[in-house]
Amino acid sequence: MKLMLILTRWQIRQLFWANCLAMCCATWFALMSNSAIVFSRNVSVAFGVLVHCGIMVLILGRSEPRGPGFLYCQGFSRDQLWWSAFAATVCSGVLVCLSFWLIIATGLRVVVQQALGNPWFPMAGTIEAKSTKWFLMEYILLLPPLHYIWVRARLPQRDAGAGWALAAGILAFDAHCYTYADQVTPSSAAILIGVTGLLALVTLIASWQFHRQTEVQA
Amino acid sequence: MSESNSNAIETSKLGRDFGSKKVLQDVSFAIPAGNVCALLGKNGVGKTTLLKLLMGLIQATEGTSCLLGDQDWPRAASTLRRTGCLLDGFEPPKATQIRHLLDLGRATGTEFDESSARKLLKERGLEPRCRWSTLSKGQRRWVLLTLLLCRKCDVLLLDEPADGLDPQSRIELYQLIRQQANDRNVTALIATHVITDIERVADQVCILHDKSILFQADLEDLREQVQVIDFDASPPLTQLPAGVERLHVVNGGSVQWWLRDRTDALESARFENEIRRRKASLEELFIALTGNSQIAGLPPPLVLSNISSGS
Structure with missing residues (x-):
């Protein structure tokens, strides 16, 4: 456990600037968005989460000897490295969501929007804070297919295109669910989210297993 | 692989292709436990590739390699814990501080002698809060070697370990490797071009030439x-x-x-x-x-x- 904590901390350190940028964007959005922040109607949040996930995966999944490649020479197993990288990206997502939630839950958004003359505040209050859990879920659903891309690209069989194709398909399906989740019945929405979650789980397990077979080139 | 019990490192007809380019072919050699072996060869002959194959960073396209009795690819966690590897170019990110590397040393789960590591670093004026980007090439190399040697591994796979080190540090490095081989039966495979240095500590020499082992002998x-x-x-x-x-x-x-x-x-x-x-x-x-x-x-x-x- 201690080992995983140290490794995850090491990985999060590599994401410092990406996380700072994402937290700044989340804070700015939480403070300045003048329309109601609702889960399924925020394409900008969805896009922001996708970009943040993409940057994190790009940083940790690089095959360069400096940085990610270095860890593979330090006596850690492939599983330890894989789970620490995944945990680091999830923790980063949690950090960003937490900053977003704090802005709303502490009433900072209310104060700023009221000062800007938004007629919905203070009436809207802090009810929007509930959306945070959906944004966090978005991180959790997006990260596995994105990790899958770099893991697949590093396999000796050199079929990197397959990883991109599968991840793109899953992301398109995620986007479809995200857009239409509130336009269908609750039971259908639950099925859509369930299927998305299942796809994320499958790509997570596949990435973990494939990662054992990846190569580290300089 | 019948001698795998006494040999810490052993390969049999090991080969590796990169696309259509064959880098290693039919590489067969064995290093008994406790020996220091110099791996020599011209530039681009495949020394680093051989070390990567042994460490399990890349997969062999033919043949087998055995490290501490482990023939599998990728290597088992227990094998990796007991193996120290220093490859040219594999370095931590620039923003890393030495204390982060010490944390990493502790995390490997092996018997990491942190006090010795801190002492060896301090002797060269390397404080835990020093950033990687502020260190010279030789200092960076010394930090990585210190962490490796203080991890108390059973096998050391080193690629140009003395690159950038001053003469005093080079002598000390090879003394430390020799000491570990004598005291703890550590096996070291050292790829280098600085033959005069390695000659002082090596028990064996292994020459890689034209994709395979040209020659292996007791020095x-x-x-x-x-x-x-x-x-x-x-x-x-x-x-x-x-x-x-x-x-x-x-x-x-x-x-x-x-x-x-x-x-x-x-x-x-x-x-x-x-x-x-x-x-x-x-x-x-x-x-x-x-x-x-x-x-x-x-x-x-x-x-x-x-x-x-x-x-």
Whole structure:
């Protein structure tokens, strides 16, 4: 456990600037968005989460000897490295969501929007804070297919295109669910989210297993 | 792999392709536990690839490699914990501080001697809060080596470990490696071009040439078997003296390699010029074995299998 904590901390350190940028964007959005922040109607949040996930995966999944490649020479197993990288990206997502939630839950958004003359505040209050859990879920659903891309690209069989194709398909399906989740019945929405979650789980397990077979080139 | 119990490192017909390019082929060698082996070879001959294969960073396209009894790919977690690997270019990110690397050393789960690591670093003015980007090439190398040697691994796979180190640090490094081999039966495979350094500590030498192992021998045996005959090459030698079969030219001068069991032939050979006989250095041997220069029309350099047969 201690080992995983140290490794995850090491990985999060590599994401410092990406996380700072994402937290700044989340804070700015939480403070300045003048329309109601609702889960399924925020394409900008969805896009922001996708970009943040993409940057994190790009940083940790690089095959360069400096940085990610270095860890593979330090006596850690492939599983330890894989789970620490995944945990680091999830923790980063949690950090960003937490900053977003704090802005709303502490009433900072209310104060700023009221000062800007938004007629919905203070009436809207802090009810929007509930959306945070959906944004966090978005991180959790997006990260596995994105990790899958770099893991697949590093396999000796050199079929990197397959990883991109599968991840793109899953992301398109995620986007479809995200857009239409509130336009269908609750039971259908639950099925859509369930299927998305299942796809994320499958790509997570596949990435973990494939990662054992990846190569580290300089 | 029948000797895998006594051999810390063993390969059998190991090969690796990169696309259509074959980098290693039919590489078979073994290093007994507790030995320090110098891995020599020209640039681009596949030394780093061999170390990566042994560490399990890349997969072999043919053959097998065995590290501490583990033949699987990727290597088991227990094998990796007991293996220290230093590859050229594999460095932490620039923003990393030395204390982060010390944390990493503790995290490997092996018996990490942190106090010794801190002491070795402090001796060179390297404080835990020093950033990687502020360190010189030699300091960076020393930090990585210190962490590796204080992890108390059973096998060390080192690629140009002394690159960038000052002479004092180089001597200390090889002393530490030798000490670990003697005290803790650590096996080290060291790929290097600085042959004069490695010659002081190596038990074995392994020469990689033309995609495979050209030659592996015990260094002491080799020194006993091979002699160098230096002689003045003016007037130029146009033909070999009677009884002398093999000749190799190094740096314009003539160097004769001779097998110990053929000294009778040497004694009977008639040299017109004065000759000086001495033991071959590893560097001379390496150049002779892998070099291309030879006097036109004369037999090729020493045939390796002939001298290795006695070891």
